[in-house]
Amino acid sequence: KAGVTQTPRYLIKTRGQQVTLSCSPISGHRSVSWYQQTPGQGLQFLFEYFSETQRNKGNFPGRFSGRQFSNSRSEMNVSTLELGDSALYLCASSLAGSQRGEQYFGPGTRLTVT
């Protein structure tokens, strides 16, 4: 069974630009969560989607948004990039979300904002 895939793996953007990251969950998984990981803050929860609906959102500004498609693939968008947005963005999929059990992480997208 294929794991969680994320594209692109690496990205360099300039301040003020916007970026879209993609996550394809494990086949059959309907929940996708997004996380930001930085050396200083550790892993921080961004949001979770289940069956195309956002179920919860972490404490991030409105510049961070996401969506999920009918095939459970998810995208995350960050607008008006800031230097502090440089991080590893991880997505994780699970069968039915945080209430049901384990998540499986993708390899992440490393975003560098210059």
Place this chain on the structure above:
Amino acid sequence: EDKVVQSPLSLVVHEGDTVTLNCSYEVTNFRSLLWYKQEKKAPTFLFMLTSSGIEKKSGRLSSILDKKELFSILNITATQTGDSAVYLCVPSGTYKYIFGTGTRLKVLA
């Protein structure tokens, strides 16, 4: 506010030692507690605990949850250099996971 506290923050041991990693948590509408191992890449799943007092085991690793006292421990016996990683304790609440900063374990040969 939801929170997770892991201790110690870091630990250096020698191969063959036994280590105990601690996790205390406060989570609204607690659902489960997960342990992950993170090396230089994305976290990999170790255990999910939902009931108090039931020890989960996988080889040299074991974990137990106390829902009354709101803590969990992860034990690693006969440590190996390949156990060197950051271990993350992750309680889950309604539609969310709360990540701690983890315990960084280094096992010396």
